[in-house]
Amino acid sequence: MRILPRSLRSQITTAVVVLVTIVVALAGLVIVARIDHRDRTDADRQLAARAEKVQHDADKLLKQGDHPRADGGGDDYGGLLAGSQSLVRLISDGHVLAQRGETPTAPLPLPTHDGYRTVEADGQTWRSLTQPLNSAGDRLEVLQDIDPIEDRLADNTLLVAAVTLLAALATALGTWLITRAVLKPLQRLRGGALAISADTTGSHLPDVTRPQEVADLSRALNTMLDQLHTSMEATRRFTADAGHELRTPLTSLGMTIEILQRNPDLPPRQRARALAAMDTEHRRITGLLAGLQTLARGDAQALPERTPVVLSELLDEAVTHAARRNPTTTYQLSTSQAVTVTGWPVGLRLALDNLLDNAALHGRPHGDVAVRLTQDDGTVQVTVGDDGPGIPPDQRQVMKERFTRGTRTRAPGSGLGLALVEQQAHLHHGALHLGQSPSGGLRATLTLPAA
Template sequence: MSRPERPGPRRWAARLVPRTVQSQVAAGVAGLVMLVVGLAGLTIALRIDHRDRADVDRQLTARAAKVQQDAGKLLADGETHTADDYGGLLAGSQSLVRLIAGGRVVAARGDQPPAAIPVPTRDGFSTIDVDGEPWRSLVRPLADGSGARLQVLQSLEPVEERLADGQRIVVAVAVAASLAAAGGVWAITGVVLAPLRRLRSGALRIRPTDLEQRLPVATRPQEVADLSATLNRMLERLRASMLATRRFTADAGHELRTPLTSLGIDLETLLRNPDLPAARRQEILAAMTAEHHRMTSLLDGLQTLARGDAEALPAREGIDLTELLAAAVDRARRKHPTVRYDHATTPPVGVDGWRAGLTLAVDNLLDNAALHGRADGTVEVRITTTETEVRIAVADDGPGIPADEYESMKRRFTRGRQPRSDGSGLGLALVDQQAHLHGGSLRLGPAASGGLEATLVLPTLPPRPHRQPGRKS
């Protein structure tokens, strides 16, 4: 039986890291506060310790100068004493004064420690260890030329105790500050993250069957407000995409049922009647070809509408609408050679949009006018502009449609009361969708020739600022 795998260092580290943002922020701030307060406190404590040690050195210097004035008394006494009978200079100060001659101590006054203090070998300041306790020592030669040296010592135990007390205070303050900071940050972060928790709760309530469900709208903080607005826009796009998919499926199923049934009947007729006359067979094949073209056109139109409903659109670009319209008119003339297209060239007009979508809209307007006008009639194409919009008006000379049907003609699969072609009924619906996707509209009205005038209205691009010669942008 295999042994369970022990968690490695990385897994242990991952377990030690808090899982929630609130915990991570609180732990991070607590650690940062502890580091900053600890470093600041340690710096202050070390600075105080340095000052205390400098004070000890100054006291030793002053004491050595004072004792040198009475060095003769020490030499005259010639014995080592621990009692303070030396003018009150060393009373209760954990200090010691020694006179050294010939490599040995010849006199001493002050607080003599239990352990022996080694005889110094050099002059000046030094720190020595006496029975595990630090002492500060200053050695100077006597000024009388006798060769004797004076050693003044001071215990550093009080200084060490003050440094230890300071370090303990720093640790206590750093821990208390970090805990207080962690608690405060925990509370503040909880308030800040409350909108995010509401967003999460709202997201958990969303079901695929409820396309109208939205996340709670947050107003503060700004980042959470932007996040909630972005997510709600994403949900709206998903809703539009799902509705477009459902509509595409429903429309395709509804509209393709009849032509597929007709194709099935025609195929069955051809299979059951192998001896069918050539003329009849050709008639059935022509009908099947027409149904095939109609289904292909229907699927292309439905697919384009579905993309528009789902806003699955490419990046916008600046488009010269005059050039696009001229190219569309040339294609329409080749496609409908018996129809006369009356179109005059105009100055360039810029719009912001999708070239494929605008091309589709203009082609459908021109085809619709050719199909519903007279077979050898005239289609008038005009483009006019204002400061804010451009209008492409396409008018045919057919019978037109009643005014009460203008809006219904923009709906999908609407072909009017007396259709004059076998179209899918999606032409004007495609134009209307592209108009709205580009921030414009489709307007229907009577033409001067008695037919229908369809006007595509689009916003124009703002004029580019004039750049003066020689001036850099």
């Protein structure tokens, strides 16, 4: 069973109406109770004053009994109490000896004890004060009709109920209208969210400036959408690139396997060439997958926390390992001082390895690679120059794109090396510049902001 309404607007309205109703009702009842208490206290005070006054003329009342003088003389209580809804009785041994004032419509029961009491008779309510009159056991009772007080209490209670009902209705209407305006930005966000689909490019939720909480929610959701869009685009690009670039080596690998299966008695020399071709294609596929995965992670911004990196030490280690991978190439490293940048050691090492291997791959056989590390005006430059054919100026920008190979090179490769360096440069808020080295080959300069 559903207790609360489903919509936020209805829930807010219901909660506010209930709260206002309770507050107004409690406040009204407290005021009514205070007024009623004051009226009853005044009635008791009047009874006490009247009883004190009657005490002095009790002998006259006893002598006259229930028949005061016709001219009103002898005592004042016959004329004073008549029409005042008050009554005075002198009681002895359970009998009324004298009585003055309003005659009740029904007989009033005699008091059983002294003090205040409330008496009801024939729908009429009386307030009574009984006091001892003398040592003989006679008692004096003074009564006051308090129906006006009861009527006032009922009227005030009805008034509070009416005011509470009106306050609830007014609150419900006002809250409903106010929440409509307040929740309008959320309705805009909801409409924008419904319009977003997986095929929508660069979709965003509407920009909301007020209220602050909804504006923060809008910014957070748009940031999340940007991240999801980036991740989705990276996945799509990885899938497309992998499908496109792996088709050829996988086809070649499959054809070689088929040749070996159909020709089990293939001569050893041809079999060796087929296995060597398979090994080459396998390395190519492995390199392509590794490069594509790295590019996809960078595109998706799946990056660890940035930390200080001593670039001079990282470059020295990278050059040492590059020399082992490329024993026919001579690396000449020149560093002026210890240089520190802020970034990701794995990403920076990947960029340096690709620059060093690219220089060895596309430089001349048994050639030299010059590596320099400098720092100037808050930036750090890593320069790698080879002595190969280089890249024409009109092709240098294109060479940073994925799967792009130069027209002058005959060396094997996947065309991802410079693309990986370009991506890491962008992720580290730097840049990659391609130029010509003094020996005529390619000079690649990786510029990064210093720590």
